[in-house]
Amino acid sequence: MKALSQRRRHPLAAIALLLMGLLLTGGLYAVASGANEAKAQSSPYTAEDVEEGKKLFVANCATCHGMSGQGTETGPSLVGVGAAAVHFQVGTGRMPLQMQGPQAKEKPPQFNEEETRQMAAYVASLGPGPAIPGEKALDTSDADPGNGGQLFRVNCAMCHNAAGAGGALTRGKFAPQLAGVEDVHVYEAMITGPQNMPVFNDATISPQGKQDIIAFLNTIESTPSPGGADLGSLGPVSEGLFVWTAGLGVIIAFTIWLTSRSS
Template structure:
């Protein structure tokens, strides 16, 4: 026992304990990071080395001017390392990238690249670092979604910017939240997980995959229903629509009164 106590008091014992603690902490951290990376980079698409190589050529020809060689960013554009395939598929697939001109935000326009080229660009950016993957068909299957629950999720998280009827709305500094009509299920999902423009990122901790599917189901349901009450006046809401009806009705009454007065004279 005495010799054991003496060994515990050895000057290097404290150093050994610190090194052991650091080793254990580093191992646990690395394991946790690997698990998170694997979850983040779990791709629903299967990319080959040829896809990434073709995507790199397209990137150098069309994107490197702003985003820099190796997609590491430049004063004209942010780094794309770690943004994931979903971000590329959304931005390029909706025509927002490449931008036609500098402005408060990227405008949606006809896509410059076809589906295969978009996939190759996504493969290249995905190869640079883990990030949100393109959603699977199961995640986008609205037949398995609940529109009522999706409406609750939308009103809590999205309606303040996109309008309760998903008709879009104005933001600050010339920016806006776009209308969500005629937007594909895939692009809606990708927007939630990547947070383009001023939109926050809704990861699986904020909104679960099932809730995302429910939300998409809600949007597609109201899109299919249209406006059963007649003209929706931009879906601005009952206050503005009531005000329009009041002003229009009052104008008709005034015009009719003026017409009657002119007839009597």
């Protein structure tokens, strides 16, 4: 025991502990650096994309969202919204805004796909957020439209109508129709929650469920109406209005014909 105690007090013990500490710290730093490097290599955006996106952002978006995307009185902060939010808003023409109003309206996009992705790359560099879904996320070859229809009716139909025809909300807002919307934009809307729409994260609707919903929307869009004219797929309200208007027109025409006969 005495010999062991003497070895513990050896003058080189402190140096050995210091070397062990340095080796351990260096090892942890190397692991962390490797992880960060791998993450950077897996990023779909290059430094050039971010730089070009920043130029486009400053020229077209900074007036409302701030020079660094921090937000202003007229536009919210974009830090942490992710590339998917930018790709949806700019790709559908909702941004830049045409005019102030209850909500941004869809219009022809002002930027091509490359420019849109460059702006998305810049905003993604400001803070972590939902990424633009890739081909694997949008693959609906094994999707179940039946399950997608059930998920849509439970989570989406109260605003977008059971057939995705859209509907009115409060204070001048509305849920847009979903016919003709690209699959990537449908997916991005679910993961970013644009405007009045809630966010449907993977805990609420799984990635497979999102694919099923997209497959359902594609199915009803490509399936013709078995009853003839669908009248906007707005249900009994539009159908009743059509019947009432047509019936009233027939009655007026018949009345005019009768009066002309009696004279």
